[in-house]
Amino acid sequence: MTRPIDPLIDRVLIDEAQLDARVTAMAAQISAHYQAQGNLVLVGILKGSFIFMADLARRLTIPHRIEFMALSSYGDLSTSSGEVRMMLDLRRPVAGEHVLLVEDIVDTGLTLQYLIENFRARHALSVANCVLLSKPERRKVQVQVDYLGFEIPDVWVVGYGLDYAERFRTLPYIGVLSPSVYLNS
Numbered sequence: 001m002t003r004p005i006d007p008l009i010d011r012v013l014i015d016e017a018q019l020d021a022r023v024t025a026m027a028a029q030i031s032a033h034y035q036a037q038g039n040l041v042l043v044g045i046l047k048g049s050f051i052f053m054a055d056l057a058r059r060l061t062i063p064h065r066i067e068f069m070a071l072s073s074y075g076d077l078s079t080s081s082g083e084v085r086m087m088l089d090l091r092r093p094v095a096g097e098h099v100l101l102v103e104d105i106v107d108t109g110l111t112l113q114y115l116i117e118n119f120r121a122r123h124a125l126s127v128a129n130c131v132l133l134s135k136p137e138r139r140k141v142q143v144q145v146d147y148l149g150f151e152i153p154d155v156w157v158v159g160y161g162l163d164y165a166e167r168f169r170t171l172p173y174i175g176v177l178s179p180s181v182y183l184n185s
């Protein structure tokens, strides 16, 4: 059943079928890479990654455990403050494990850069990242994305876990938010 597009969404950028196919392909690639390594932990970066994380984790064909972290976000604004802060840390250490960071989107790159730095001190066997969306035009710092879902243009996207002011997270597609939403708030 096709759900109607929310009137506050300008257009669907990535539909459900495209998301499904890409996440399945990423999971296969990750499973193949970590199959021989063992001790894999997925670290989901809240809140935006929660749906991507759930879909990706369920498609992995290798054993793994799950952790979450929360970092400070943009709040309700669509512009970055440039400041990254840890709001919630891991429940268990990751020393001796292979870490795969799971992020919703890389924009300026500051969050991913912070995470990569932060995990250097944790004595993981390896640290890699898996990112659903990337906006290359917006990059302020160069960061390496190891597994990428889609490159997108410089637009504010919502759905599939991503929000605007805590709204739109449960849309089943990635949509471009109508500028009228943030211009009127």
Ligand code: 5GP
Binding pocket: 048, 073, 074, 080, 103, 104, 105, 106, 107, 108, 109, 110, 111, 112, 155, 156, 157, 158, 162, 163, 164
């Ligand atoms: P960065 O540190 O790379 O600038 O930003 C990463 C974070 O910015 C993401 O985890 C996400 O919370 C937020 N972000 C950047 N662009 C978008 C967007 O288009 N939509 C949403 N919902 N969040 C975004």
